[in-house]
Amino acid sequence: MNLSREAVVEGLQRLLGPENVVTDERILKESSIDRFRMFEDIHGVYTQPIPAAVAMAQSTEQVADVLRFANEHGVNVVPRTGRTATEGGLETAVADSVVLDGSGMNEILAIDAYNMQATCQCGVPLQVLEDRLREQGLTTGHSPQSKPLAHMGGLVATRSIGQFSTLYGGIEDMVVGLEAVFPDGTVTRVKNVPRRAVGPDIRHVAIGNEGTLCYITEVTVKLFPYLPENNVFLGYTVTDMKTGFEVLREVMVSGYRPSVARLYDPADGAYHFAHFLPEGLSILIFVAEGPAGVAAATAEGIEAIVAHRSECGKVESRFISTWFADLNLGPDKIATERESILQTGNINRTTEVSGDWGSINAIYENALARIIAEIPDITMAGGHSSHSYINGTNMYFNYFYNVVGCGPEGEVTKYHTPINRIICEETLRFGGAIVHHHGLGKARTPWAREEYGSSFHILETLKGAFDPNGIMNKGTIIPG
Numbered sequence: 001m002n003l004s005r006e007a008v009v010e011g012l013q014r015l016l017g018p019e020n021v022v023t024d025e026r027i028l029k030e031s032s033i034d035r036f037r038m039f040e041d042i043h044g045v046y047t048q049p050i051p052a053a054v055a056m057a058q059s060t061e062q063v064a065d066v067l068r069f070a071n072e073h074g075v076n077v078v079p080r081t082g083r084t085a086t087e088g089g090l091e092t093a094v095a096d097s098v099v100l101d102g103s104g105m106n107e108i109l110a111i112d113a114y115n116m117q118a119t120c121q122c123g124v125p126l127q128v129l130e131d132r133l134r135e136q137g138l139t140t141g142h143s144p145q146s147k148p149l150a151h152m153g154g155l156v157a158t159r160s161i162g163q164f165s166t167l168y169g170g171i172e173d174m175v176v177g178l179e180a181v182f183p184d185g186t187v188t189r190v191k192n193v194p195r196r197a198v199g200p201d202i203r204h205v206a207i208g209n210e211g212t213l214c215y216i217t218e219v220t221v222k223l224f225p226y227l228p229e230n231n232v233f234l235g236y237t238v239t240d241m242k243t244g245f246e247v248l249r250e251v252m253v254s255g256y257r258p259s260v261a262r263l264y265d266p267a268d269g270a271y272h273f274a275h276f277l278p279e280g281l282s283i284l285i286f287v288a289e290g291p292a293g294v295a296a297a298t299a300e301g302i303e304a305i306v307a308h309r310s311e312c313g314k315v316e317s318r319f320i321s322t323w324f325a326d327l328n329l330g331p332d333k334i335a336t337e338r339e340s341i342l343q344t345g346n347i348n349r350t351t352e353v354s355g356d357w358g359s360i361n362a363i364y365e366n367a368l369a370r371i372i373a374e375i376p377d378i379t380m381a382g383g384h385s386s387h388s389y390i391n392g393t394n395m396y397f398n399y400f401y402n403v404v405g406c407g408p409e410g411e412v413t414k415y416h417t418p419i420n421r422i423i424c425e426e427t428l429r430f431g432g433a434i435v436h437h438h439g440l441g442k443a444r445t446p447w448a449r450e451e452y453g454s455s456f457h458i459l460e461t462l463k464g465a466f467d468p469n470g471i472m473n474k475g476t477i478i479p480g
């Protein structure tokens with residue numbers, strides 16, 4: 001880098017005005033990390049290089065100005081919007097980075113109920129968009145647990161997925177078109193059409209780029225009718241996970257598209273459903289939704305499939321609907337969680353992967369057995385499948401450990417990274433993908449080359465072409 005920290009700040013102030021350049025030390029420290037180092041944050045210990053400034057962009061032009069400036073002077077830029085990243089994607093790996101914050105670009109630009117699509121700036125919180133849409137009987141169909149906090153730009157940049165994905169798909173199935181700015185300041189727009197076959201689908205250069213290729217400034221997503229009155233909630237106990245996976249598979253390959261298809265193992269099930277789930281049992285959960293006839297037929301089809309399984313027992317549907325109503329995490333639950341971690345040192349982490357039907361049970365069993373055998377101070381280890389496809393499903397490992405014998409800065413190295421290593425190794429061994437929806441961030445980049453295999457060539461070439469000076473979110477996706 002050619003510029004001093006002071007010169008970076010002065011340059012940003014010239015471009016954005018001093019009121020849009022944050023240099024408060026506490027805010028800079030908090031902006032050097034994300035939820036991956038939550039334990040450090042809770043204790044006020046910051047081990048990552050502190051950024052020079054947080055640049056609050058208010059327009060696409062300002063994003064372009066900041067990127068052009070950073071590119072010219074070799075300054076690392078970390079894009080951000082909702083700040084719910086969990087995998088180190090927001091860590092400023094290089095001293096005197098610029099955190100480019102688009103949360104001020106928060107306008108819903110159009111809701112087009114005739115063509116069933118909505119366009120928003122990157123800093124629109126999904127919850128705000130959904131609330132507006134539901135007033136008109138519409139929904140995006142996107143409902144990640146972070147819906148109250150995450151913004152449209154980040155949701156697209158991480159290739160996020162929501163709780164109703166089995167019907168609506170992940171964000172990649174919802175994005176119609178978008179606007180993005182590249183490191184040299186070039187502003188590009190992929191137009192909104194239902195489908196086109198004009199070479200490679202270039203939306204995917206931006207979708208899931210995690211701030212390493214371009215800055216997403218605007219997105220257009222599909223809309224669907226919102227018909228919650230037709231929802232049918234189904235729950236079944238199941239004696240073992242292997243049978244549970246078989247039931248999920250049968251539902252999917254029979255052609256049913258419930259919005260929700262989930263399977264919790266006994267440990268994770270006890271964490272969520274202790275008030276009714278008998279000890280040692282797993283639980284299957286389905287939601288059928290859509291127009292009344294479709295929802296009813298989907299529910300009927302699932303009931304018929306489960307009826308053949310002596311390993312399954314019915315759960316009252318009110319338990320399932322009540323649980324769903326309170327699943328998302330907003331600021332209040334995050335604050336309660338932080339307080340509890342500070343007092344107890346007992347911390348909850350997750351790692352999500354995917355595999356085809358033939359491998360998912362082996363990934364689940366082997367990774368879980370190794371976590372329990374190899375990691376000290378585990379207080380809970382389990383998992384669930386929450387997103388199913390015709391050819392396989394995901395596994396969301398959910399685990400708690402009590403941090404013992406290390407300071408806040410040791411939590412990642414003693415617990416979280418070794419657990420990630422086990423899960424990535426076992427997933428790769430059985431041919432699965434090491435990240436299902438949280439993004440690679442910086443936490444899982446050590447396994448990126450193995451994950452991509454020979455297709456890593458395409459990734460490296462994209463990075464070299466669009467970000468030749470390597471200023472976009474160093475250390476994310478591509479190992480630094």
Ligand SMILES: Cc1cc2nc3c(=O)[nH]c(=O)nc-3n(C[C@H](O)[C@H](O)[C@H](O)COP(=O)(O)OP(=O)(O)OC[C@H]3O[C@@H](n4cnc5c(N)ncnc54)[C@H](O)[C@@H]3O)c2cc1C
Nearest residue numbers: 081082083084085089144145151153154155160161211216
């Ligand atoms: C409690 C909780 C629950 C969660 N539940 C889910 C879930 O159900 N499903 C799911 O998929 N994820 C979930 N996540 C993870 C997280 O919410 C998602 O990854 C989300 O998409 C991040 O959006 P954000 O706006 O907060 O992005 P940020 O945290 O601001 O950024 C995330 C990443 O995207 C990059 N980025 C952000 N904005 C832009 C932009 N405009 N252009 C280019 N790059 C950008 C950043 O550099 C970073 O690498 C959860 C997280 C939490 C804390």
